[in-house]
Amino acid sequence: MIEPFTVLSSRTVVLPVDNIDTDQIIPARFLTTTQRDGLGRHLFADWRRDAANRPREDFVLNRPGAEGARILVAGRNFGCGSSREHAPWALLDYGFRAVISTEIADIFRSNALRNGLLPVVIDADSHAWLLAHPGAEIGIDLRDCTVRMAAGREAGFEVEPFARHCLLNGIDPLGWLLSQVPAIQAYEDRAACRA
Amino acid sequence: MTAPRTLFRKVWDRHVVVPETAATPAVLYIDLHLVHEVTSPQAFAALRERGLKVRRPDRTLATVDHSVPTAEASWASGLGEMDHAARYQVRTLGENCGRSGVRLFGVNSARRGIVHVIGPEQGATQPGMTIVCGDSHTTTHGAFGALAFGIGTTEVGHVLATQCLLQRLPRTLLVELEGRLGPGVTAKDVILGVIGRIGVDGGTGHVIEFRGEAVSAMSMEERMTLCNMAIEAGARAGMVAPDETTFEYLAGRPMAPQGEAWERAVVEWRELNSDPGAEYDRSVTIDVGALEPQVTWGTDPGMVMPVSGRIPAPAGAGHRKALDYMGLSAGAAIAGQPVQVVFIGSCTNSRLSDLRAAAAVLRGRRVAPGVRAMIVPGSQQVRAAAEAEGLDRVFRDAGAEWHQSGCSLCIAMNGDRAAAGQYVVSTSNRNFEGRQGQGARTLLASPLTAAASAITGKVADPRPLLEEGRRIA
Structure with a gap:
């Protein structure tokens, strides 16, 4: 059971870098875990801290105002690279519930949706506005798939309908997949006949 | 008379258990699930929490590769200096496979190796299959005309439990590679050149089919290098239609069909190419004849x-x-x-x-x-x-x-x-x-x-x- 997602209102954190790969989101040396929790402290580890483990003051998550923000606005092609689901786990554990970009990599998007981290792809103009207004208070409404910004500015977005249904209702898609087992069994029986 | 289909579409169509609708994705059957130590422990744990079993251990193959040391000195000391967490992760995979009956090429197996090397090497990877693994470089197996792609750990759990995934039909991108490679220029240079041309998100949402003179001339190992990095262009998968080079590579491998079953399989595999006139959502042609090392x-x-x-x-x-x-x-x-x-x-x-x-x-x-x-x-x-x-x-x-x-x-x-x-x-x-x-x-x-x-x-x-x-x- 995942927590239902309907409306999210929060300040944004803006990370205006294109092609942020999952190695940046969570470096591989933290992947020897067999758990899925507790990864938030390693989120963007090498951008947050220097080699001597001191916070890098210029990194956005170390600046005042980042604390408590639940929406990350990032550059194009967010989440590219490795399939590690540790990336959305780390973002969620840190406190984010949504990522906004003009493009989000396929595997990351799928992983995010399975964990209740909403991947939001919006048009370039709205994205530019968000980049220009770091820390803006915005709302993301999954019921009508709309991002609401200041002064009546709105942007629509699309979410795969089944994933959206699952998120809105807190449904685990595995339950539905398990309900298809009779069809899966029939497919396997047909395949066995063919072989 | 059915409409001409791409190689991708032929493989996809054969694996649809339940067709997609506006409200629900397709239920896609997975022929081969490759598993390694880093992205599987949380998936096995999720199954246990729900009281679920691995549906098809016979369609699941595991190995250890990511967190295992490679230095001779580490092995000479019996992996004594191996990181504690990594050691626990490797042991966890062994326990998970043991409990569920999944075949494991473990630390001491002579058939162990990088998951995308051993699948083809053992003949587990075959044309026309759907293959997934909790690893983005699963695209490698597309070199055999398989539909192969990386998934996250939650989906690893879905496949363990049901041997299926919920998937929307991806788009298709044809990458036609013309010309012959010059001396000292390799498949690696080709794929780096392709990514340089179409960009690291040029393939997002698409399955790439590589074809053309340069691809036909490549060995299977070169085609694997090519498809391996399809993910670096953002693509879901990369595919090459199987041909004599493919069959020659697979013949006699331990997990490939043998005898009469082999003959039947090859007949079926020969159908796995894009029909003349099959349409792609996008296409790009690149002449690699003048390509330099990249x-x-x-x-x-x-x-x-x-x-x-x-x-x-x-x-x-x-x-x-x-x-x-x-x-x-x-x-x-x-x-x-x-x-x-x-x-x-x-x-x-x-x-x-x-x-x-x-x-x-x-x-x-x-x-x-x-x-x-x-x-x-x-x-x-x-x-x-x-x-x-x-x-x-x-x-x-x-x-x-x-x-x-x-x-x-x-x-x-x-x-x-x-x-x-x-x-x-x-x-x-x-x-x-x-x-x-x-x-x-x-x-x-x-x-x-x-x-x-x-x-x-x-x-x-x-x-x-x-x-x-x-x-x-």
């Missing part, structure tokens, strides 16, 4: 250039950030850039032909002083085959390290890592910041270019060394 200068695989070229002027903040991280200057030649580490290995370039290519450059030469050259075979079988033909001697005589198999310096979570500031010429697939160690700087290249760089101690075009080798021979 090397990356930045922090994603699309930041790539010919080895004889000069580092391009930065196009935007991303390029400036990359140059800053890499400590390189626009306008400078990349050839001649001093390097400290050379890594020949990874699921991209660690097969026997890659090692032979490296040996062709290293034979009778010495690695430059101050350069650490690591040769890491993709599997224990590759290692044994290389040793049988004396390649290990060539490497050792040249002053290079000869390792046990594994992911090694491609992912640097197993004891192998480069130091901050070091330049690494690497045959792996990702030059992301910190990928090979915090602060380490990766330049992706072919095994030939990597070996030439090891000899000269600088980024080097391998072609003069190959030419010199031929004159001496």
Whole structure:
């Protein structure tokens, strides 16, 4: 059971870098875990801290105002690279519930949706506005798939309908997949006949 | 008369258990599920929490590769210095496989290796299959005309429990590679060139089909290198239609069909190509006849250039950030850039032909002083085959390290890592910041270019060394 997602209102954190790969989101040396929790402290580890483990003051998550923000606005092609689901786990554990970009990599998007981290792809103009207004208070409404910004500015977005249904209702898609087992069994029986 | 279909569509259609609707994705059957230690423990745990069993252990194959050390010294000491967490992760996979009846090529197996090397090597990877793994480089298996793609851990759990995935039909992208590769130019250079052309998100949402004269001429190992990095263009999968080269590679492999079953399979596999007139959502044609060896200068695989070229002027903040991280200057030649580490290995370039290519450059030469050259075979079988033909001697005589198999310096979570500031010429697939160690700087290249760089101690075009080798021979 995942927590239902309907409306999210929060300040944004803006990370205006294109092609942020999952190695940046969570470096591989933290992947020897067999758990899925507790990864938030390693989120963007090498951008947050220097080699001597001191916070890098210029990194956005170390600046005042980042604390408590639940929406990350990032550059194009967010989440590219490795399939590690540790990336959305780390973002969620840190406190984010949504990522906004003009493009989000396929595997990351799928992983995010399975964990209740909403991947939001919006048009370039709205994205530019968000980049220009770091820390803006915005709302993301999954019921009508709309991002609401200041002064009546709105942007629509699309979410795969089944994933959206699952998120809105807190449904685990595995339950539905398990309900298809009779069809899966029939497919396997047909395949066995063919072989 | 059915409409002409692409190779991808033929494989997809055969695996649809429940068709997609506006409200629900397709239920897609998975023929082969490859499993490794890093992305599976949470999935097995999720099954246990729900009281679910692995539905088809016979369609599941596991190995350990990411977090296992490769240094000879580590193995000589019985992996005594292996990281505690990594050791627990490897043991957890063993327990999970033991409980569920999943076949595991474990730490002590002679069939162990990088998951994307052993699937084809064992003949588990076959044309027309759907193949998934909790690893983005699963695209490698598309070289056989399989639909193969990486998934996250939650979906690993879905496949363990149901042997199926919920999937929307992806789009298709045809990449037509015309021309014949020049001497010293490899499949690695081709895929780097393709990514440079279409971009690291050029394939997002698409399954790529590679075809054309250059692809037909490639060996299976070259096609694997090509498809391996389809993900670096953002693609879901890369595919090549199976042909005689494919069948020849697979014949007689332990997990491939044998006897009459083989004959029947080949008849079926011959149907696996795109029909004339089949439509793709997009297509791009690239002439690779004049392609030079490629090397990356930045922090994603699309930041790539010919080895004889000069580092391009930065196009935007991303390029400036990359140059800053890499400590390189626009306008400078990349050839001649001093390097400290050379890594020949990874699921991209660690097969026997890659090692032979490296040996062709290293034979009778010495690695430059101050350069650490690591040769890491993709599997224990590759290692044994290389040793049988004396390649290990060539490497050792040249002053290079000869390792046990594994992911090694491609992912640097197993004891192998480069130091901050070091330049690494690497045959792996990702030059992301910190990928090979915090602060380490990766330049992706072919095994030939990597070996030439090891000899000269600088980024080097391998072609003069190959030419010199031929004159001496």
